[in-house]
Amino acid sequence: MPKRPDLREFVLVKNTMSQVESEQKTNGDINSPPTPPKKAKEREKNCVDEEYFNSYNDINIHKLMLQDGPRTRAYEKAILENSELFTGKTVLDVGAGSGILSLFCMKAGAKKVYAVEASPFVHVLREVIELNDENGIIQVIHGKAEEIELPSQVDIIVSEWMGFYLLHESMLDSVIKARDKHLQDDGVMFPSHSTVYCAAVQLDEYMEDNVGYWESVYGFNMLPVATRVLENKLSGGAPEVLVLKESQLLSEPCVFTEYDLRWVQLDEVKSIRDRKFASITRDGKFHGVALWFSCDFKPVFYDEEMAEKVRPVTLDTGPNAEPTHWKQTVIVVPRNDSEVEKDEIVGWEISMDQSEDNPRHYQLGLSLLDPETDEHPVPCECKMARCALFAALMQKEEDDLEEIPNIEDEPS
Numbered sequence: 001m002p003k004r005p006d007l008r009e010f011v012l013v014k015n016t017m018s019q020v021e022s023e024q025k026t027n028g029d030i031n032s033p034p035t036p037p038k039k040a041k042e043r044e045k046n047c048v049d050e051e052y053f054n055s056y057n058d059i060n061i062h063k064l065m066l067q068d069g070p071r072t073r074a075y076e077k078a079i080l081e082n083s084e085l086f087t088g089k090t091v092l093d094v095g096a097g098s099g100i101l102s103l104f105c106m107k108a109g110a111k112k113v114y115a116v117e118a119s120p121f122v123h124v125l126r127e128v129i130e131l132n133d134e135n136g137i138i139q140v141i142h143g144k145a146e147e148i149e150l151p152s153q154v155d156i157i158v159s160e161w162m163g164f165y166l167l168h169e170s171m172l173d174s175v176i177k178a179r180d181k182h183l184q185d186d187g188v189m190f191p192s193h194s195t196v197y198c199a200a201v202q203l204d205e206y207m208e209d210n211v212g213y214w215e216s217v218y219g220f221n222m223l224p225v226a227t228r229v230l231e232n233k234l235s236g237g238a239p240e241v242l243v244l245k246e247s248q249l250l251s252e253p254c255v256f257t258e259y260d261l262r263w264v265q266l267d268e269v270k271s272i273r274d275r276k277f278a279s280i281t282r283d284g285k286f287h288g289v290a291l292w293f294s295c296d297f298k299p300v301f302y303d304e305e306m307a308e309k310v311r312p313v314t315l316d317t318g319p320n321a322e323p324t325h326w327k328q329t330v331i332v333v334p335r336n337d338s339e340v341e342k343d344e345i346v347g348w349e350i351s352m353d354q355s356e357d358n359p360r361h362y363q364l365g366l367s368l369l370d371p372e373t374d375e376h377p378v379p380c381e382c383k384m385a386r387c388a389l390f391a392a393l394m395q396k397e398e399d400d401l402e403e404i405p406n407i408e409d410e411p412s
Helices: 007-024 037-055 059-066 069-080 100-107 122-132 171-182 204-210 223-235 304-309 385-403
Strands: 090-094 112-117 138-142 154-159 183-190 193-201 240-242 254-260 271-279 288-297 313-316 328-332 345-354 362-369
Touching: 059 069, 069 100, 069 288, 069 313, 090 100, 090 171, 100 112, 100 122, 100 138, 100 154, 112 122, 122 138, 154 171, 171 183, 193 271, 193 345, 204 223, 254 271, 288 345, 328 362
Parallel strands: 090 112, 090 154, 112 138, 154 183
Antiparallel strands: 193 254, 193 288, 240 328, 271 345, 288 313, 288 328, 345 362
């Protein structure tokens, strides 16, 4: 029997499918005067936000996240092993939830921590903080981090804002707005950087459950049903959330997009599109493209002494790392000819577009590319002759530049 999806996966599926439903709704009774577009959109956004925050009033969601060892341990290690960054500093915890990150910051020596939570769970959060914060370091605030007012700007913003394929739920929008409003010019973001990866994958078990079944239903071939199911998933932008093994990868991971969270802007996360060509690393069946992310806690300091004190920590949600509740997100490829050979080149273009009707929803798109006729990005990591030659020329140019002596190093 397939594993029952966890609560965050239910939120993913619900948000993915809700866009079509919202587009079919009217502004009330047909005889009522139409609602002005601006007010209607604002009202709809408020409803989306209310539903989103109410979903985090479920204790089981917080338990799921706390029991995610790689997630929670990465934050604990990043904060406590970099306690020198936190000692005597003011911290803003965006989306504090159970309060665990605020408590880590307190333990690391923070002078003041603002634990901001917009969901009704804030009442439980207050009780948790009262039990564990004897010195009154943590102040719980009910509201959206980008809308609240603080007495002064903070030194550090810490947040666990990541969703499936990094951007689902669009909490990064709130973090960016809170950063621009509350963080000092020389402030620190924790995590500091994030990267989304993609790779071709083989899904034997998944395809057996969703396609193989239809090959013989009471002796009849119903494969057209399986084809329609996969096509609907792709056209509707509905991905699969699966735990993949490293052995299921058919290509080396490629970077889809990456962000420096100190400087990333809202327009950079609203719509992302990138094309990749990859060399297949073994014979197999190309069933889909997997997405996952990593987050790094390695803020950049121009002060060399401070930079040397930073102990980098990485939270990795990829197939080669310990499984997390984020798992991996897979866009299934509905194609009959799935066989691929080692060293064969495959290409795809992935798009992530934030919905205007439901900003917490991203529409995922996948288009397969022809390596022979479609334009390759520059540089390209595939092993086709022209791409390999260009990569070699670029590497030689970099090597030549490194060999040029620095004028400052020459004797006077």
